[in-house]
Amino acid sequence: KAGVTQTPRYLIKTRGQQVTLSCSPISGHRSVSWYQQTPGQGLQFLFEYFSETQRNKGNFPGRFSGRQFSNSRSEMNVSTLELGDSALYLCASSLGGTGGFVNNEQFFGPGTRLTVL
Amino acid sequence: QKEVEQNSGPLSVPEGAIASLNCTYSDRGSQSFFWYRQYSGKSPELIMFIYSNGDKEDGRFTAQLNKASQYVSLLIRDSQPSDSATYLCAGTGFQKLVFGTGTRLLVSP
Numbered sequence: 001k002a003g004v005t006q007t008p009r010y011l012i013k014t015r016g017q018q019v020t021l022s023c024s025p026i027s028g029h030r031s032v033s034w035y036q037q038t039p040g041q042g043l044q045f046l047f048e049y050f051s052e053t054q055r056n057k058g059n060f061p062g063r064f065s066g067r068q069f070s071n072s073r074s075e076m077n078v079s080t081l082e083l084g085d086s087a088l089y090l091c092a093s094s095l096g097g098t099g100g101f102v103n104n105e106q107f108f109g110p111g112t113r114l115t116v117l
Numbered sequence: 118q119k120e121v122e123q124n125s126g127p128l129s130v131p132e133g134a135i136a137s138l139n140c141t142y143s144d145r146g147s148q149s150f151f152w153y154r155q156y157s158g159k160s161p162e163l164i165m166f167i168y169s170n171g172d173k174e175d176g177r178f179t180a181q182l183n184k185a186s187q188y189v190s191l192l193i194r195d196s197q198p199s200d201s202a203t204y205l206c207a208g209t210g211f212q213k214l215v216f217g218t219g220t221r222l223l224v225s226p
Contacts, residue, residue, distance in 0.1 A: 036160065042218035043161070043205065056212035090160055093216075105151065106214060108160040 002027065004093050004109035012115045018079040021112045023091035025072050031096025032074040033106065037088040046089075049074055050096045056103060078114075086116045120144055121208050123217035131225055136193040138220050140206030144185070147208035147215075150189045152180060155203045156221065164191070164204075196224045 001080050005024045025032050034046040044059040049068035066076040072093075078085055093104040121142045131138045140150070149168040153161035167173045167180040167189070179192040189208075193200055201218040 035216075042209075043216040045210075045213045045215070048212050050212075058213070088160075105162060105163050105166055108153075111160045 004091060004107055006089075006109040006112050009110065009115075010113045012117065013081050014117050015081055015083060017081050018077065019081060019113075019114060020041050020077045021074055021089055021091075022076045023093075023109055025074070025091075025093030026107060028046075029093035029095055030072050030075055031094045031104070031106075032072065033092045034074070034076050035090045035092065036060070037090055037111075038086075042100055043090070046076065067079075081116045086104060086114060088113050120210070120215045121206055121217040123206055123220045125218060126221040127223045128220055129223045129225065130196050132196060132198060134196050134221055136196045136200065136203050138191040138193070138206075138222065140189045140191075140217055141187055142189070142208045142215075144208065144210065144215070145184075147210065149209045150180070150182060151207045151214065152178075152189075153205040153207065155166065155205060157202075163207055192209045193222075196222075198224050198226050200224050211214070
């Protein structure tokens with residue numbers, strides 16, 4: 001079974017631009033979560049989608065948004081990029097369902113390394 | 118107070134020794150806990166998860182959960198240099214995982 005894929009793997013943008021990242025979950029997984037990882041803050045939760053619905057959102061500004069499609073693929077968008085948005089963006093998929101993450105392992109993609117200049 | 122706390126390390130152990138990684142959590146509502154391994158420049162890789170009090174073994178790895186004391190641990194037996202990585206502990210929150218900042222493990226030959 002193929003793993004979680006993310007595109008692009010690397011991205012360089014300048015301040016003020018916007019960016020869209022894509023994530024394809026493991027086949028059969030309906031939940032996709034997004035995380036931001038920086039050396040200082042570790043893994044920070046951005047949001048989680050299940051069946052095209054955002055079920056939870058972390059403490060990030062409204063410049064960070066996402067969506068999920070009917071095939072469970074997900075995109076996240078960051079508008080008006082700031083230098084502090086430079087990070088590794090990870091998506092993770094799980095089976096999801098009403099049990100949430102209890103007993104449902106979450107599997108990470110390789111990440112997108114975003115550099116904002 | 119962070120919801121999931123880990124000692125950042127590094128924890129240094131010689132090859133063949135047992136490495137003990139610890140994690141404490143503050144949310145008593147957390148039901149399951151996950152251990153991930155992350156090599157430098159790579160994404161986290163799931164090692165195992167535990168949701169019942171007690172021990173759970175998988176090969177060289179043993180996860181331990183004590184809900185009364187709110188701590189989780191990961192033991193790595195017969196540590197190998199290839200085990201050198203950052204180990205992330207995560208607990209379930211509402212529709213999300215809450216991660217600790219990770220413990221860096223160094224296994225010397």
